[in-house]
Amino acid sequence: MTIDRLFRRFKKKSSSEPYTPFPGCELSCADCENTDCTGCTCCSCRPAVCRAALAGNPNVGKSTLFNALTGLHQHVGNWTGKTVACATGFCRFGKSSFELTDLPGTYSLCSDSPEEEVAREAVCQGCFHVIIAICDATSLERSLALVFQIMALTPHVILCVNLCDEAKKKGIVIDFPHLEELLGIPVVPISAAKGEGLDELLKEAGKYSDDSPEAFQSCEAPPEHFMQKAEEVSRQVTVYHRPEYRKRDFRIDRAVTGPVTGTLLMLALLFLLFWLSLSGANYPSQLLSSGFGWLEDKLYLLAGMGHVPGWIQGMLISGVYKVSTWVIAVMLPPMAIFFPLFTLLEDLGYLPRVAFNLDHQFKKCSACGKQALCM
Numbered sequence: 106m107t108i109d110r111l112f113r114r115f116k117k118k119s120s121s122e123p124y125t126p127f128p129g130c131e132l133s134c135a136d137c138e139n140t141d142c143t144g145c146t147c148c149s150c151r152p153a154v155c156r157a158a159l160a161g162n163p164n165v166g167k168s169t170l171f172n173a174l175t176g177l178h179q180h181v182g183n184w185t186g187k188t189v190a191c192a193t194g195f196c197r198f199g200k201s202s203f204e205l206t207d208l209p210g211t212y213s214l215c216s217d218s219p220e221e222e223v224a225r226e227a228v229c230q231g232c233f234h235v236i237i238a239i240c241d242a243t244s245l246e247r248s249l250a251l252v253f254q255i256m257a258l259t260p261h262v263i264l265c266v267n268l269c270d271e272a273k274k275k276g277i278v279i280d281f282p283h284l285e286e287l288l289g290i291p292v293v294p295i296s297a298a299k300g301e302g303l304d305e306l307l308k309e310a311g312k313y314s315d316d317s318p319e320a321f322q323s324c325e326a327p328p329e330h331f332m333q334k335a336e337e338v339s340r341q342v343t344v345y346h347r348p349e350y351r352k353r354d355f356r357i358d359r360a361v362t363g364p365v366t367g368t369l370l371m372l373a374l375l376f377l378l379f380w381l382s383l384s385g386a387n388y389p390s391q392l393l394s395s396g397f398g399w400l401e402d403k404l405y406l407l408a409g410m411g412h413v414p415g416w417i418q419g420m421l422i423s424g425v426y427k428v429s430t431w432v433i434a435v436m437l438p439p440m441a442i443f444f445p446l447f448t449l450l451e452d453l454g455y456l457p458r459v460a461f462n463l464d465h466q467f468k469k470c471s472a473c474g475k476q477a478l479c480m
């Protein structure tokens with residue numbers, strides 16, 4: 106997709122000043138109107154780039170926001186731990202240019218898993234003008250703990266409350282002005298998947314571009330201290346209009362992660378998935394192979410009419426054609442069944458529960474439950 110098409114696409118979403126993704130350009134001038142400044146000669150001044158980090162718990166939509174703003178394609182999915190290394194992208198909003206860094210999700214700045222260390226190092230290095238701390242509107246109490254940890258290190262924090270569309274669906278109402286008052290930092294509600302609230306977020310972030318980044322010490326306070334504060338603040342600003350939604354979620358969660366019910370359900374679902382992929386694939390496989398067989402006869406007929414030498418017919422039709430179509434007929438149907446079903450389970454949020462259920466067993470082999478999803 107060309108920059109112009111991207112520009113037009115993003116322009117449509119934005120009501121006032123558009124944000125414009127552009128490829129890696131360190132030397133973007135705030136006054137330069139070019140969307141791609143690579144090799145631009147009019148930028149004689151130093152770049153006015155606001156470096157912002159997207160930090161937050163796993164699965165709160167950091168990469169979704171990063172992709173929406175930069176036009177890049179970071180891996181997005183409904184389970185935790187997809188982003189394991191920092192990714193950088195650029196975008197522009199009005200006269201401000203932004204260098205955005207998508208960090209791996211972390212629950213705390215004191216954690217010691219490799220990807221969480223990457224996030225901690227990035228935040229503490231102090232190379233960002235502002236940290237955009239992303240929270241999940243549907244579970245504010247959990248996500249706010251990390252925000253408090255970041256706030257203990259730097260005042261340059263914006264709280265971005267994502268998944269507001271989901272919260273609305275579940276009848277969760279958050280008093281954002283009160284939250285802003287309690288925290289003393291800007292709070293911007295967004296829905297990254299729908300591209301809502303992104304203008305306001307960039308407007309807030311742009312205000313920090315003149316501040317100079319500074320390095321911080323890693324946080325020393327115990328995470329429990331921040332968790333308590335997070336619960337308190339969340340209780341004061343959140344109203345649940347449909348508590349039955351929460352209760353139903355809890356009940357389902359308890360069933361799918363329970364030691365007995367969770368394991369039985371997981372085995373049954375995995376069995377069903379493989380059975381559907383293998384048995385269900387037989388019919389389309391047969392159909393494909395008879396179709397390819399019919400085409401093979403026609404190809405031989407055509408080759409005979411064209412007086413193609415027998416050894417070339419054998420090499421091309423019995424060799425290349427037959428082998429490739431055989432592989433397609435055997436491999437394509439199971440994949441066409443397995444991957445959409447797997448994606449459905451992912452979107453339903455079941456895969457993180459599988460990772461949770463298998464974590465204990467995987468730990469015994471010095472691995473972790475998340476690795477089960479790749480197997």
Ligand SMILES: Nc1nc2c(ncn2[C@@H]2O[C@H](COP(=O)(O)OP(=O)(O)OP(=O)(O)O)[C@@H](O)[C@H]2O)c(=O)[nH]1
Binds near residue numbers: 268
């Ligand atoms: N409904 C809704 N879903 C969203 C929104 N933002 C993100 N999601 C979904 O939330 C899930 C997680 O999004 P990611 O962007 O992968 O989350 P992440 O924070 O980068 O996760 P990690 O890289 O694992 O830390 C995906 O299934 C997204 O489609 C939103 O605003 N609304």
Ligand SMILES: [Mg+2]
Binds near residue numbers: 168180209
């Ligand atoms: Mg991510």
